[in-house]
Amino acid sequence: MRHRVRHHEWHKGKGRLVGAGPKALDCGSLLPLFSAQPAARSIAAKPPIIPFIRVAMLPAGAAIATAGCGLFKAAAGCTQSKAFGPAATFALTRALISITPMKPFLSQSLLASLAAALVPVSLSAQESAPQELAPIVVTGKAEDLVGVASTASQGRASSEDLLSRPVLRRGEILEIIPGVIITQHAGGGKANQYFLRGFNLDHGTDFAVSVEGMPMNMRTHAHGQGYTDLNPLIPELLQGVEYRKGTFAAADGDLSTAGSANFLFFNQLPHNQATFEIGEDNYYRGLIAGSIMLDAPEAAPSVAADPKNPKNVGKNPVQPVSSGVTSGLTYALEYNTYDGPWVHPDDFKRWNGMLRYFHGDEDNFFTVTFMGYHADWNSSDQIPKRAIEDGRLDRFGTVDPTTLGESQRYSLNATFQTRDGDVVTRGNAYAIYYDLDLFSNFTYFLDYPDRGDQFEQKESRWIFGGNIARTWENAEFFGHEAEYTLGFQTRHDVIGDIGLYRTEARRRFLTVREDEVYEASAGIYGEAKTHWTDWFRTVAGLRADGYYFDTQSSTLSANEGDEFDGIISPKISAIFGPWHETELYLSYGMGFHSNDARGVNTVIDPGSGDRVDKVDPLVRTQSAEIGVRSQVMPNLTTTLALFWIESDSELVYIGDAGTNEAGPGSRRYGLEFASYWRPVEWFTLDAEIALTHARFTDSGNDDYIPSSVPLMFSGGITLGAHGQEEGPFASIRARAFDRRPLIEDNSVKGKSSFLVNAGIGYRKKNWEAAVECLNLFDREDNDIEYFYTSRLQGERAEGYDDIHLHPTEPRTFRVRLTYKF
Known part of the structure; x- marks a missing residue:
């Protein structure tokens, strides 16, 4: 049976890999497709039809994890790993892809790549040493959302996107959204002035901003409807922001005619x-x-x-792996x-x-x-x-020097x-x-x-x-x-x-x-x-x-x-x-x-x-x-x-x-x-x-x-x-x-x-x-x-x-x- 790979809805950069069951991928049936030369068995795959699933070679002992919709990259906390010969180890987190039976959709090269990445393969130690490739990991606004987004104006920005921008005021982090202009007409603690799609949004009217589902806009506000002050946000704590424009998402209600943005926090910071x-x-x-x-x-x-x-037919026993369940405190x-x-x-x-x-x-x-x-x-x-x-x-x-806030x-x-x-x-x-x-x-x-x-x-x-x-x-x-x-x-x-x-x-x-x-x-x-x-x-x-x-x-x-x-x-x-x-x-x-x-x-x-x-x-x-x-x-x-x-x-x-x-x-x-x-x-x-x-x-x-x-x-x-x-x-x-x-x-x-x-x-x-x-x-x-x-x-x-x-x-x-x- 042929299968189609599709990207799950992104939530904090995480998704799910479908496991065994009626719709599980029978990877064993795909192994015969892997017929490349020994040097190519390092999974240096040709560009696939689905651009948001790509496989790349990593050094021995490294692990791979999906990064948004971009290439696989080295990452900790993987949930499954298998050896691919003496020179490389691959792993896959339970993130970002699901595999469900569909009509013929993928090329054999991509099916072979997926089979090799998801399934343990026995390679002879006498085969040629794998060639190491340096993948370009694309995250944030440059991510490939083909097959994922519902509109052309929908997107998300990563922490890297946010922190790479020099900004004068805190509210300017919202300029990460294409077409948004942020200015100010008063002191530093007052909400900024927002502009988008021909709207003078004043201090937030008609653009809904939230932090992990908690609203930032203030309705029936003393200074103006929809007043949105972004000063409470600390940029270093933000994992990213998901944004949409227009009135097309059912989850967006009041004050979202021009669009919406939802900021997401890191659970665990990359470093103290x-x-x-x-x-x-x-x-x-x-x-x-x-x-x-x-x-x-x-x-x-x-x-x-x-x-x-x-998933286990014809394979060695799977080694114990981490489930990724953690507890912790993040402070700032x-x-x-x-x-x-x-x-x-x-x-x-x-x-x-x-x-x-x-x-x-x-x-x-x-x-x-x-x-x-x-x-x-x-x-x-x-x-x-x-x-x-x-x-x-x-x-x-x-x-008037006596004005303040x-x-x-x-x-x-x-x-x-x-x-x-x-x-x-x-x-x-x-x-x-x-x-x-x-x-x-x-x-x-x-x-x-x-x-x-x-x-x-x-x-x-x-x-x-x-x-x-x-x-x-x-x-x-x-x-x-x-x-x-x-x-x-x-x-x-x-x-x-x-x-x-x-x-x-x-x-x-x-x-x-x-x-x-x-x-x-x-x-x-x-x-x-x-x-x-x-x-x-x-x-x-x-x-x-x-x-x-x-x-x-x-x-x-x-x-x-x-x-x-x-x-x-x-x-x-x-x-x-x-x-x-x-x-x-x-x-x-x-x-x-x-x-x-x-x-x-x-x-x-x-x-x-x-x-x-x-x-x-x-x-x-x-x-x-x-x-x-x-x-x-x-x-x-x-x-x-x-x-x-x-x-x-x-x-x-x-x-x-x-x-x-x-x-x-x-x-x-x-x-x-x-x-x-x-x-x-x-x-x-x-x-x-x-x-x-x-x-x-x-x-x-x-x-x-x-x-x-x-x-x-x-x-x-x-x-x-x-x-x-x-x-x-x-x-x-x-x-x-x-x-x-x-x-x-x-x-x-x-x-x-x-x-x-x-x-x-x-x-x-x-x-x-x-x-x-x-x-x-x-x-x-x-x-x-x-x-x-x-x-x-x-x-x-x-x-x-x-x-x-x-x-x-x-x-x-x-x-x-x-x-x-």
Whole structure:
């Protein structure tokens, strides 16, 4: 019988190798296919038809393990090993591939390679010595996801991808996702500004971010819907990030119209480390992190040759191997401080801590992760362009030196996975405490000429929730290979204190509104993946969500109340291929965006006292995508996606004013291209480009969406030692975005930006040293620009319409020293 090899769904870089049973591979029947010359019996296989299964030669005593979808590479903790002659030993972890009977699909060379890798083979000691090959292990964004991904824009990035990028701010790690731009318009502790696919995502609206299933977005937030602060993440602890774009995945619900990202932690860090960083403008960072193993891997019993087990027919007894079951603790403590180039220093101070318990193996595991974060900072808010040009303000100056912020977040997240044959159950439950106290001033002295326009946004909340999903692998649908997933998600936000206040030098003189809010949601979804033929498969999903918005108390009793709403979202993707290691994707899906619970129940404007209409609780969105993913050239991953996104209304709660605005509908379409090339182990080249056309609908000629970026580019080169390899290393990266409209009639545009960051270093077994240069060419670009009316002291009462900007920080150097133990 012929067999097809396919890649399992990736979860923390792990999967499962199907064992004995009705669908097990009868490797003995494949041995006659292994008819190469003796020198070729070292498994230096020709490129296979399925590009994500490759076999390579390793030295004696080494082990092989799959690395994402890339080549096999040396790894510890293998679950099975067999000798292939006197000069080499091969092993295979229970990871990343499954083997199920299908129609003829593989070439004989690949079947021979798989048979030799999975089955012990007796080779004569008199045969020629094996030839050793140095495989190129492809992981992260360059991984071959042909046969795995459901869309061209889906992907994942590895720890190596994340750590090889010089970044100025913590939130910039999200720029690992093609097409994402990260900027800032205030102090270091405030959530960054996000841009993707023609969306000005503000601080996270319409892009869902989570950490192992625990949400980072804050709905009904004091500063803005979907507010997402990435400061609690420590990059060295991240194993990778899985990302998707569009409304095509059944598991993605609220705030995911533009896409979603889920960060994953290491269970056991690659090494313990102590890191110290120092840079200009009083930049200091210290980190200590490591893992403590609480027990040794449990040994699995020896399995004798069994004629009833096709895996053991005609073979010697299998030696005792490790089951990979481990227990341990991973810990980390980080402190960071930075003043920045500002005339009034940011004085940003950040503490982060993490403690993680893990137990299990790749099939059955349990983790509990505690995270703690606290930060305070001075707000370097945007300033008016006119004051810079006439010399009243320095480019790095401030109008109101009394603005600042303070925030903290503490969370407990428990995750688990169990496997019973082909049935996998995954889930998590979380509890979060969060608070924010933020003082800002964007219009200066326009509304209150004597006191100033400073305002305070303050909140504290508890969040409880969880997710659970069960997947039936290797199922059938009318004789076709299928996989089914059924999931349930719930979240509850208990917001006991959320308020907007007018302040003077951080002293309150007016309460605009103060509320207590309870918001709850529950969603159920199903997804079916079906292989109809060797060249056609589909992913169909259906999601149903219910929401409850309850403004339990408010400054104005008229704005109290509750509201229920629900929405159903179908999704479908059709995948054609692979042909010549290339796939074509067609996808369509419906999604939604929730609005602030206060806006859902507000009937009186708390600022003006005017009667206003309630906003819709849930707003329908939809998107489509046509894409191509190709691995036709060796070591080159290329994706192309054409997308379309439509929203019924750009409804948002205006946190700075304490009221709501119901904007018109919107439509966005564009193109994204990404390419990752790694011809040799020590060289990686990548490039990403995105073009977007974004307009309001039914808005006449004034239909431009402010701050919608029409063109962006990101690319870089990485040289030398990768990951944990020893030796010199270097990287240089560029990011650019074009001019964009700042007002609906497009009469005012923002400035284009082009920034280059670079780093160089040297790594040994126990230490590492590196130097980074941020904004290498010292360009005077702007991080963010807005166009609105403001007034400085001494100006006319009605103020001036002007561009307000937050400048890009000048060239700065940082040095990093790491000791590994």
